[in-house]
Amino acid sequence: xxxxxxxxxxSGDVDHVIDDFKExxxxxxxxxxxxxxxxSNFEKEFSLYLKRExxxxxxxxxxxxxxxxxxxxxxxxxxxxxFNEVRTARxxxxxxxxxxxxxxxxxVGIGGLSIGNSIALALVLKGxxxxxxxxxxxxxxxxxxxRIRTGVNNLGLLKVDMTxxxxxxxxxxxxxxxxxKGLHKDNLEDFFVGRNKLDVFVDELDNMAxxxxxxxxxxxxxxxxxxxxxxxxxxxxxxxxxxxxPKLDYFHGRLGGVxxxxxxxxxxxxxxxxxxxxxxxxxxxxxxxxxxxxxxKSLVSWPQLGNTALINGSIIAYIIRRIVNNExxxxxxxxxxxxxxxxPDYNSRKEKDKRKKVVNYFKEVF
Numbered sequence: 054x055x056x057x058x059x060x061x062x063x064s065g066d067v068d069h070v071i072d073d074f075k076e077x078x079x080x081x082x083x084x085x086x087x088x089x090x091x092x093s094n095f096e097k098e099f100s101l102y103l104k105r106e107x108x109x110x111x112x113x114x115x116x117x118x119x120x121x122x123x124x125x126x127x128x129x130x131x132x133x134x135x136f137n138e139v140r141t142a143r144x145x146x147x148x149x150x151x152x153x154x155x156x157x158x159x160x161v162g163i164g165g166l167s168i169g170n171s172i173a174l175a176l177v178l179k180g181x182x183x184x185x186x187x188x189x190x191x192x193x194x195x196x197x198x199x200r201i202r203t204g205v206n207n208l209g210l211l212k213v214d215m216t217x218x219x220x221x222x223x224x225x226x227x228x229x230x231x232x233x234k235g236l237h238k239d240n241l242e243d244f245f246v247g248r249n250k251l252d253v254f255v256d257e258l259d260n261m262a263x264x265x266x267x268x269x270x271x272x273x274x275x276x277x278x279x280x281x282x283x284x285x286x287x288x289x290x291x292x293x294x295x296x297x298x299p300k301l302d303y304f305h306g307r308l309g310g311v312x313x314x315x316x317x318x319x320x321x322x323x324x325x326x327x328x329x330x331x332x333x334x335x336x337x338x339x340x341x342x343x344x345x346x347x348x349x350k351s352l353v354s355w356p357q358l359g360n361t362a363l364i365n366g367s368i369i370a371y372i373i374r375r376i377v378n379n380e381x382x383x384x385x386x387x388x389x390x391x392x393x394x395x396x397p398d399y400n401s402r403k404e405k406d407k408r409k410k411v412v413n414y415f416k417e418v419f
Contacts, residue, residue, distance in 0.1 A: 058118050061127065068125040074112055077131050077139060078103065084142045119225040123218055133226045140224070141180035152378045153180055159377040160249045162186040164236050164267065165257030166212040167357065168281055170201045171366030172255055173216050177223045179370055184228045184249050185220060187213045190235035200359040236263050245270045253373050256280040261327050262317035268303040271295045279372050281365035282328070283357050285338035287390045288365050292372060294384040305385060307331050322348060325355055326419065334416045336388055339408065342415040364389065 061067060082099050083090050089098055106115065116135075119128045130136055141153055148156065161182045163169040166189040176182045189212040193203065197212075207215045217229040232244060236258065245251050254276050258264055271278045275296045282289040295301055303311075308331055319327060325348060329337065337345075344356045368389060375382045393399050 055114065058113075058127075061120060066122065066125060067120075067127050070127055070129075072113070072129040074116060074129045074131075075103070077116075077136075078106065078112075080139050080142070081131065081135055084139060117225070119221075121218075121222065124222075128225070130225060136224075136226065137180060144180055148179070148374070152374070155378050156181040156374050157183050159252045159373065160184040160186070161253050161255060161373060162188070162244055162251045163255040163257065164188045164244075164263075165259065166191070166216050167197065167200060167257060168283060168362050168365050169255060169257040170203075170212065170216050170219075171362040172257070172281070172369045173366075174202060174219060174223070175363075175366035175370035176373065177220050177227065179374065181370065181374060183224070183226065184230075186230040186232065186244055186247075186249075186251070187216055188232035188236045188244060189213050189216075190233065200357050200362040202359075202363075236267070238266065241266055241270050245274050245276060250274065251276050252377055254278045255369060255373075259324060259328075261311075261319055261324055262313050265303060265311065265313050265316050268293065268295070272299055272301070272303075275299055277376055279369055279376075281369050282332055283361040283365060284332065284336060285341045285356075285392075286358060286361055287338060287388065287392055288361060288368060289332050289336055290365075290368055290372070290387040290389060292383050292385065292387075296376075298384065301384075304331060307333070321354070329419065334412050334419075337412075337415070338392065339411050342411065342419075346415070346418060364391075 062070065079099055082102050083095070086098070089095050106112070113129070116129060116131045119130055121128065131139060137157065141148070144153060157180060159182050161176060161184070163173055163185065166173070166187060169187075169189070173185060173187065176185070191212050193201065193207050193210050193212055193215055195205070195208060198205065201212075203215055203219070211233055213231045213233050217231055220227050220229055230248070232240060234240070236244060245254070251274070254267060254271055256264060256267055256278050257280065258267070268278060270276070271293070272295045277296045278293040280291045282291075291305070293301055293305065308327065316327070325345060329345060341356070344352055348355065372382055398404055
């Protein structure tokens with residue numbers, strides 16, 4: 054209300070007031086009256102509309118004022134329904150109104166905020182998933198900034214806090230739940246059902262034992278699991294539809310008869326080997342193979358690229374939109390290869406034979 058707004062501005066905690074509410078109203082008016090947008094009468098009609106709205110109440114009392122304490126800013130925005138109407142106007146009719154509504158109302162949980170950060174932002178940019186649960190115990194390090202869309206001003210900040218702030222800056226009406234200690238045996242139940250039951254779980258975790266437990270809960274509550282693994286400039290996408298096939302084998306059976314106990318004993322190098330087995334030796338790019346053989350020698354960890362994180366974010370956002378709208382989507386694996394599509398002769402016999410030799414050598418050594 055007016056008193057709270059005045060008190061906040063006078064408190065000294067606000068450095069900037071951003072108010073382009075009139076422009077937002079103009080966009081809303083145009084979206085609702087597309088037949089006159091390009092006519093000479095548009096400005097006149099909008100002026101009459103603005104006059105009616107101003108007569109109802111001064112413009113600063115319309116909509117909502119959003120306070121961003123980490124930015125020392127307050128921003129004047131439309132009410133939620135109108136805000137989303139304007140934000141997603143350019144989605145039409147690539148995404149129809151009923152599809153957009155279901156996408157917006159979906160509850161998505163994301164475990165792991167490296168690639169997971171790109172996925173969260175892609176979801177919100179498309180106007181999806183008002184309710185998002187974020188889990189990660191890690192803080193932003195300088196070496197993360199080659200693949201996480203953020204600045205050095207956030208170094209040392211918890212990744213869950215950083216990502217939540219980014220979400221709220223795009224959609225202040227979002228509802229973000231934060232699990233700042235990551236996911237573990239004692240909070241998975243709350244993460245999956247808690248205040249809002251998940252519609253989709255996004256697995257971007259490194260911990261293989263927790264990956265196993267996630268699938269146990271996904272099977273129990275019939276929640277689909279989607280995962281994107283970066284592979285150089287390429288992506289390995291996995292979709293596990295426990296919502297339509299509760300008898301589905303964990304990891305589509307690609308890891309064999311593993312258990313929580315066996316996976317919980319793995320060190321970082323063994324985790325890398327297990328993930329490599331899961332992704333499949335034949336799917337790993339040559340430079341990624343070279344890098345994995347250098348872990349603990351010239352490299353401290355497996356490499357990841359920022360452009361691949363962004364690709365993965367886009368792909369997973371697409372998959373989730375289709376899942377929550379009950380549209381057909383794979384219940385298996387897809388390899389998204391820029392190399393295959395863009396490198397000349399990639400699928401020639403000579404190049405295939407060369408890759409096969411490299412894979413066989415890597416498999417034997419690794």
